[in-house]
Amino acid sequence: MSCRGRIPTRADVSEQGGDTDVRAALRAEIRNICTRYPSHYWQEMDRTRAYPEAFVEELTAGGYLACLVPEEYGGPGLGMAEAAVILEEINRSGGNAAACHAQMYTMGTLLRHGSPEQKQRWLPGIAAGTLRLQAFAVTEPDAGSDTTRITTFAERRGDRYVVNGQKGFISRVQHSDLMILLARTTRRDETETKIGGLSVFVVDLREAGEALRVRPVETMINHETNELFFEDLEVPVENRIGEEGQGFRYIMSCMNAERLLLASESIGDAHFFIDRSTRYASERVVFDRPIGQNQGVQFPIARAYIQTRAAMAVRDEAVSLYDQQEPCGPEANMSKFLASEAAWGAANVAMDTFGGYGMAEEFGIERKFREARLYLVAPVANNFILSFVGQHVLGLPRSF
Numbered sequence: 001m002s003c004r005g006r007i008p009t010r011a012d013v014s015e016q017g018g019d020t021d022v023r024a025a026l027r028a029e030i031r032n033i034c035t036r037y038p039s040h041y042w043q044e045m046d047r048t049r050a051y052p053e054a055f056v057e058e059l060t061a062g063g064y065l066a067c068l069v070p071e072e073y074g075g076p077g078l079g080m081a082e083a084a085v086i087l088e089e090i091n092r093s094g095g096n097a098a099a100c101h102a103q104m105y106t107m108g109t110l111l112r113h114g115s116p117e118q119k120q121r122w123l124p125g126i127a128a129g130t131l132r133l134q135a136f137a138v139t140e141p142d143a144g145s146d147t148t149r150i151t152t153f154a155e156r157r158g159d160r161y162v163v164n165g166q167k168g169f170i171s172r173v174q175h176s177d178l179m180i181l182l183a184r185t186t187r188r189d190e191t192e193t194k195i196g197g198l199s200v201f202v203v204d205l206r207e208a209g210e211a212l213r214v215r216p217v218e219t220m221i222n223h224e225t226n227e228l229f230f231e232d233l234e235v236p237v238e239n240r241i242g243e244e245g246q247g248f249r250y251i252m253s254c255m256n257a258e259r260l261l262l263a264s265e266s267i268g269d270a271h272f273f274i275d276r277s278t279r280y281a282s283e284r285v286v287f288d289r290p291i292g293q294n295q296g297v298q299f300p301i302a303r304a305y306i307q308t309r310a311a312m313a314v315r316d317e318a319v320s321l322y323d324q325q326e327p328c329g330p331e332a333n334m335s336k337f338l339a340s341e342a343a344w345g346a347a348n349v350a351m352d353t354f355g356g357y358g359m360a361e362e363f364g365i366e367r368k369f370r371e372a373r374l375y376l377v378a379p380v381a382n383n384f385i386l387s388f389v390g391q392h393v394l395g396l397p398r399s400f
């Protein structure tokens with residue numbers, strides 16, 4: 001089965017063979033697209049800190065980034081299993097799905113909690129590729145990982161909210177039309193629970209004008225991320241998702257999707273390092289033998305592979321639960337943890353295998369090494385996954 005440059009739909013999944021066939025076709029198609037964006041394309045993007053517009057545009061035009069949009073809104077109506085394949089393959093090819101991954105996980109907020117009018121307003125444009133929902137604004141400098149401490153405030157004034165405050169590390173804002181925003185609508189000390197009083201909005205970035213100031217943050221990777229300053233930004237009431245004050249719950253309910261998608265990117269990264277290391281260790285001859293003949297070189301690569309397969313097994317289990325709409329919090333969190341650790345382990349193995357050439361830009365290892373590091377701390381630092389498992393899975397005492 002071939003997707004012929006366009007993503008298959010849910011009907012293809014059920015009519016033209018099993019899910020496995022569709023995923024295999026999807027994997028092959030993404031691999032094919034990625035051959036047009038080889039290592040030197042990503043290197044150039046990285047060196048000039050440019051947004052990979054041509055790559056994102058091709059994925060958008062093929063409908064891949066609208067993977068989760070239901071067919072009634074013009075999307076292919078696929079599931080998390082197919083979304084995971086897309087992101088994993090991009091990273092396995094040496095690309096960086098972080099340039100466009102958010103459209104998949106921000107989608108959940110709108111799909112699960114948006115009104116029929118809101119879905120009708122935004123989803124067909126996203127499915128058609130004319131509208132980008134790539135930005136997701138939660139983090140604030142003074143709150144850090146304690147999201148309930150955010151202070152950006154949306155004050156209701158008649159038929160609008162007026163937003164004031166600041167966000168940090170908000171990615172892809174300069175390449176998105178819409179942004180999901182989490183803001184307080186009741187101050188923390190005036191709510192009964194600390195998670196109350198938070199609300200979610202869809203901000204139309206094209207209309208924000210001077211009320212939203214964007215200051216790019218330079219980081220060690222090519223990741224368009226920004227500080228945002230809101231000064232009386234007006235957001236129409238009809239852009240609020242769900243009920244006022246329930247935003248924390250809405251955002252949290254979409255976190256499993258985010259964990260699974262980023263785990264898939266990390267698995268792609270791990271495979272990239274393992275593939276490259278295996279090839280290099282087989283070809284590079286020192287002391288009259290391929291370096292991979294030495295167990296000191298071979299075993300770390302084998303270990304990285306084993307750890308990656310373990311991460312995949314937990315990710316696949318979590319994805320399957322997610323697609324069956326079963327609870328999957330522990331599995332989704334554990335797969336993000338295992339996958340990011342496996343990728344980071346494999347990244348270090350690749351650096352060792354390539355010796356000095358690991359540091360040379362043209363081999364592409366050092367770039368991916370830097371990129372793979374992100375997922376140990378974002379979108380949630382791995383410490384919080386340990387804490388989640390300790391408290392909610394094992395029943396250990398709450399630590400914060």
Ligand SMILES: Cc1cc2nc3c(=O)[nH]c(=O)nc-3n(C[C@H](O)[C@H](O)[C@H](O)COP(=O)(O)OP(=O)(O)OC[C@H]3O[C@@H](n4cnc5c(N)ncnc54)[C@H](O)[C@@H]3O)c2cc1C
Pocket residue numbers: 135136137138139143144145146168169170171172219223225374377378379380381382383384399400
């Ligand atoms: C490149 C990049 C892109 C990003 N994009 C976005 C985006 O698009 N939207 C968005 O909303 N956010 C984004 N973020 C923010 C990211 O989600 C946060 O950086 C991350 O959640 C960690 O928050 P923090 O940096 O404030 O760390 P902090 O909360 O300050 O934590 C610092 C360290 O202390 C540890 N720590 C803190 N408290 C505890 C505790 N109680 N127990 C154990 N350890 C603890 C953490 O594990 C962490 O290692 C991005 C970040 C980066 C770097």
